[in-house]
Amino acid sequence: MSSQDIPEENLPAAQDADEHAPGTVAVADETNPFADPGLPPHEHRIQDIDERAASRSERTVAFLFTLSMLATAGFIASYVTIPSDKSIYVFPIGHVSAMNFALGLTLGVALFSIGAGAVHWARTLMSDVEIIDERHPIAAEPEVRAKVMADFKQGAKESALGRRKLIRNTMFGALALFPLSGVVLLRDLGPLPGTKLRHTLWSKGKLLVNMNTNEPLRPSDVAVGSLTFAKPEGLEEHDEDFQKEIAKAALMIVRLQPENIKDKQELEWSHEGIVAYSKICTHVGCPISLYEQQTHHVLCPCHQSTFDLSDGARVIFGPAGHALPQLRIGVNDEGYLEALGDFEEPVGPAFWERG
Ligand code: FES
Known part of the structure; x- marks a missing residue:
């Protein structure tokens, strides 16, 4: 759907109300020197104009974070319950250690789900502003650093962590649970050889x-x-x-x-x-x-x-x-x-x- 197809009343607020509001079209002027007037008109995402689509995206992100939590739990369960000498046949690899296969699979799903959830969240629900960032000297001026901090705070605000409690809670759950998979590996350091x-x-x-x-x-x-x-x-x-x-x-x-x-x-x-x-x-x-x-x-x-x-x-x-x-x-x-x-x-x- 292009911006031309969207009813005018559904378009996001004008830029002077909030220059970083979701769906804002970047316009080159004194307040936004990075916008390129040569760019084609910005196309709004469906999530910016349809609250049901936004809710669907929110549920997808929450599902991915929840999947990561389940995979981490599966990783720990595999480590504890699968005998290290048990092997299984996996096409087309052949016979592999059942424990290693389960650990690799669950760890992969846990990491992938966190990454996919974060990417989907950013692509569908976070701020949708097109800007061109010019290269600049590495040593930033104090004003630039202040602006970066302001932008960072703005970004944190726009992520809507406070408002989207489902995403926030499942993300914290996924991030908090995932390091546990490293803790159980400590078992491989033992048992102590004694004498x-x-x-x-x-x-x-x-x-x-x-x-x-x-x-x-x-x-x-x-x-x-x-x-x-x-x-x-x-x-x-x-x-x-x-x-x-x-x-x-x-x-x-x-x-x-x-x-x-x-x-x-x-x-x-x-x-x-x-x-x-x-x-x-x-x-x-x-x-x-x-x-x-x-x-x-x-x-x-x-x-x-x-x-x-x-x-x-x-x-x-x-x-x-x-x-x-x-x-x-x-x-x-x-x-x-x-x-x-x-x-x-x-x-x-x-x-x-x-x-
Ligand atoms: S093992 Fe290194 S010199 Fe013998």
């Missing part, structure tokens, strides 16, 4: 088992200059907790000439020059895998932290914060290498120690 990170599967008498052959190690299996990876006896790859436990318990076994071992404690905790150190880098936990036979250095491939196995595995290069923990070992009555206890300090990255 779980301070202990590994190693204990007195546990045999050192070769990770490749799955056979218990004898001292004769460890040659000078070789690097062997070991795990505690009883820990099998098909165990449910294998990854969790091996991430703490994995060992590097190296045989040095006892006279080459500089650290006194390292020598005491070794067996005939065989030393057992945690394989987990103390920087951010990569598995160490490179051994330099001549220098007795082991190197972490992730960020090149280098540890000297002949000197208590102290850090000689790279970002690691402290030496690799050593496991005290011996030989049992049957001639197999065994642990003489657990590690005496936490293995892995420094932040684990806070457990």
